[in-house]
Amino acid sequence: MTDLDTSGYWRKRLALDDPLPSDILKKYRSLYRFFRPIFFAIMNLLFGFYCKEKVYGIDNLPKPPYIMAANHASSLDFVAVAWAMGKRKEELYPIATKLFYDFGFARFWMKVAANVVRIDTVEDFFPALRAAAQILRAGKAVYIHPEGMRSNNARILPFRPGVGVLAVETGVPLVPVYIGNSWKVLPPGSIFPFPYPLSVTFGKPIEMGPYIEQKKTEQAYDVYKNVAEELRRRVISLQEELQAR
């Protein structure tokens, strides 16, 4: 085992050995969830008929807990994925930065759409990771955009390595997801969506076993980065597969 094995530190920071509060999921359960069926019925018109959203690879979804990681090109990305998952969308807990969450109008719609978790990625790196780890320990799925910001086009930005920390230290699988054309459907600044064909492709889960083994002989930082890079490669592969269809 390498003398730079820092698992003990990360376990402390992620509170992985602390008792899990029994009401942890209630904390994130939205008060507005009663509007959710109406909201998704409207989204059905948008995604199902107006944009003719195509869903690929839904059978690749493992049982929770898992981390779902998608590219980010538009503010409707999460809703497009949740719609694609049907009833299983309730197992997803999306992580939202305070930048958007603290904007009242956006917050209302976020809470209607999902049991959203507010984080501060700039100042509160550890609390954000802890919140995500608690949701995973409670048997649910965490939804993230590892690019950390919208690309606003078809380009997939570098993935931040924090996703590797969370996946390796909790040991849950990572599900790569590619959302196609969302940046055309709802570009920045637009309120009304355009009728471009939208798609959501779920990739095969990336298991953490090999990376946990790798961490016994390599510096943890390199392993976390390897996970983030492999995840990005898988998302790009999904993009290329879609283009070849």
Added chain:
Amino acid sequence: MLEQEIKTLVAKVIKKPEADIDPNANLFTELGVDSLLGVEIFAALDKKYGLDVPEEKLKNVNSLNDIIALVKELLAKKKQ
């Protein structure tokens, strides 16, 4: 010597020769350390010296000298 030990450990974590680490240089803007690698430095110190570095302290550390000062402070507290 504690200072040298810490410098050796930091150099190992950030994969740079010790000679290239100016103790006053900003690790993040001058030595190319990203935030996660910054945390890894503290994770390595935590392991070596059994320190539990408070999360809020990490925000104020920018150079090797800052790290050495913080480790000394925490070791002194630990002895009390």
